[in-house]
Amino acid sequence: MDPTLLALGALAFAGASATVAGCAEDLESDVGSQSNPNSQVQLGPQMGNIHRYFNKAISGEPVAYGLYVAVAGLIAWALMNTGLNVLLAIVIGAGVAAIVHGAYAVSAYLGRIVGQSKNFGQPVYMDVIMTHIGPIVGHGFIAVFCMLLAAYLAGTALGNPFPLPLIALIFGITVGSIGSSTGDVHYGAEREYQKYPFGGGIPVANQGDIDIKAETGIRNGMDSSYFCSRLGGPLTGLCFGLIVFLDGWRGIIGSILGGDLITKSAIAIVVGIIIVAIAAYINRVIEVYARNKYGPYTNR
Amino acid sequence: MDAVSLILPLAEITVAGAIINASVHFIPVGGAPAAMATSTGVGTGTTQLAAGAGFTGLMAAAVMAAQKGINLMNPAHLAIILLSGAVGSMIMLGLTMLIGQLIYVFGVGVVPAADKCDKDPFTGDYQKSYITPGTTGHAIPTVCFISGLIGAALGGIGGGLAYIAFKQLGFDSGIAGIVAIGFFFMNAVLASYNIGGTIEGFHDPKFKKIPNGIIASFVASLVAGAIITGMSLGI
Numbered sequence: 001m002d003p004t005l006l007a008l009g010a011l012a013f014a015g016a017s018a019t020v021a022g023c024a025e026d027l028e029s030d031v032g033s034q035s036n037p038n039s040q041v042q043l044g045p046q047m048g049n050i051h052r053y054f055n056k057a058i059s060g061e062p063v064a065y066g067l068y069v070a071v072a073g074l075i076a077w078a079l080m081n082t083g084l085n086v087l088l089a090i091v092i093g094a095g096v097a098a099i100v101h102g103a104y105a106v107s108a109y110l111g112r113i114v115g116q117s118k119n120f121g122q123p124v125y126m127d128v129i130m131t132h133i134g135p136i137v138g139h140g141f142i143a144v145f146c147m148l149l150a151a152y153l154a155g156t157a158l159g160n161p162f163p164l165p166l167i168a169l170i171f172g173i174t175v176g177s178i179g180s181s182t183g184d185v186h187y188g189a190e191r192e193y194q195k196y197p198f199g200g201g202i203p204v205a206n207q208g209d210i211d212i213k214a215e216t217g218i219r220n221g222m223d224s225s226y227f228c229s230r231l232g233g234p235l236t237g238l239c240f241g242l243i244v245f246l247d248g249w250r251g252i253i254g255s256i257l258g259g260d261l262i263t264k265s266a267i268a269i270v271v272g273i274i275i276v277a278i279a280a281y282i283n284r285v286i287e288v289y290a291r292n293k294y295g296p297y298t299n300r
Numbered sequence: 301m302d303a304v305s306l307i308l309p310l311a312e313i314t315v316a317g318a319i320i321n322a323s324v325h326f327i328p329v330g331g332a333p334a335a336m337a338t339s340t341g342v343g344t345g346t347t348q349l350a351a352g353a354g355f356t357g358l359m360a361a362a363v364m365a366a367q368k369g370i371n372l373m374n375p376a377h378l379a380i381i382l383l384s385g386a387v388g389s390m391i392m393l394g395l396t397m398l399i400g401q402l403i404y405v406f407g408v409g410v411v412p413a414a415d416k417c418d419k420d421p422f423t424g425d426y427q428k429s430y431i432t433p434g435t436t437g438h439a440i441p442t443v444c445f446i447s448g449l450i451g452a453a454l455g456g457i458g459g460g461l462a463y464i465a466f467k468q469l470g471f472d473s474g475i476a477g478i479v480a481i482g483f484f485f486m487n488a489v490l491a492s493y494n495i496g497g498t499i500e501g502f503h504d505p506k507f508k509k510i511p512n513g514i515i516a517s518f519v520a521s522l523v524a525g526a527i528i529t530g531m532s533l534g535i
Contacts, residue, residue, distance in 0.1 A: 036332040060345055287425075
């Protein structure tokens with residue numbers, strides 16, 4: 001079969017895997033309340049809001065996911081070198097990473113909440129641990145498995161010279177940084193503060209005054225995941241998938257259209273610049289839309 | 301190895317560190333407050349976002365460097381590797397800022413507005429009246445987007461240059477990659493200390509501190525480069 005066609009197929013598959021990985025990663029961070037919005041969950045009890053959110057700011061998402069995916073990549077890499085089936089090795093690697101993730105999640109919850117119990121009266125809810133740990137580890141497993149699959153394809157079919165654990169580490173750091181920059185905003189700026197009217201940033205004076213009531217009953221992390229799965233999660237997935245796909249696609253376009261090495265590379269670079277220019281243009285269109293739609297504050 | 305084969309990579313490592321440090325200052329990072337739409341920029345940490353973008357660029361540069369026929373001592377080849385890294389990094393940060401913008405506008409309902417300038421220098425749009433009272437701006441206005449793209453390009457070039465230098469010292473791709481990651485983090489953290497929290501981009505008054513960061517990274521990279529060069533000689 002034509003190697004370009006094979007590379008394009010592998011790239012499409014890697015992009016699709018990355019999309020699922022990004023979405024699962026963001027939803028996992030919403031269930032477990034990781035990354036920057038977790039500062040508000042941490043601040044809640046100090047502002048008198050006793051809550052039932054999970055609380056597991058183990059570290060920043062990029063570093064945490066770098067660790068999980070690198071662990072999975074290392075295990076899978078070692079197993080592949082013993083001759084184990086690739087898919088099985090990836091599943092086992094992701095499984096070990098899920099156990100590591102679960103151990104960190106439980107210890108982080110207990111450490112964080114116990115730290116607030118004495119001074120601010122925040123109880124340690126054992127049922128919150130029991131009900132949340134499954135979705136946290138489950139979403140984490142999906143994210144790590146898909147990222148590892150994309151990393152494996154990058155190393156074997158897309159010309160990446162790095163060994164699998166290193167590609168996995170880089171993908172983990174990248175997806176964590178994307179999830180933290182995109183989907184978590186939906187959780188931090190909207191979901192945690194739904195009791196305030198839609199359409200504004202959260203003033204410093206209101207920080208920590210998080211919403212503790214759900215659509216029905218008391219809010220927990222899974223309610224947040226349900227809410228964020230309508231915008232934040234899918235857009236995070238779309239972002240990571242597009243990055244993996246478009247960055248590889250420009251190289252394939254270059255190799256199809258170009259002749260020698262320099263021409264191929266130059267075409268790939270120009271296609272990349274066009275992609276960035278289109279992104280900048282769309283960003284401006286959204287900005288103008290928001291200015292016209294929402295308008296300025298007139299009551300200052 | 302002759303002296304030139306050692307001095308050239310050492311110089312490249314030193315310059316790469318300074319470029320990486322400079323790149324971080326351009327990237328609009330609002331930190332934790334931006335995740336609550338309380339400050340302008342992308343809602344994550346300085347080092348984390350710069351690293352995410354820089355590593356995507358590093359990977360793009362590494363893929364280009366692994367192409368058949370590439371000679372790392374050929375200036376033309378060196379240029380396409382670095383440009384490839386820059387573009388890979390720009391694609392990552394450009395799309396991340398774009399998707400973040402979508403969530404700010406449609407998920408949170410805020411207007412992109414910068415706090416550190418009255419008028420956007422590119423579009424001429426007034427900013428202050430669109431900022432939610434009690435916050436220091438939100439989302440990613442055009443000036444921050446352009447600044448971020450410049451930062452991403454510099455980050456990709458810096459990461460790619462460091463990777464090439466490690467390869468020129470004779471390290472295997474995997475070793476060169478992991479050393480480049482550590483090297484990138486070192487310089488991004490130095491920049492992060494210099495910034496001290498959040499920055500909107502080149503229009504932010506904090507950007508004026510950039511010479512301190514570049515000098516710090518220059519010195520740190522020179523020392524790190526000397527150690528790595530020694531490692532390549534088996535010392």
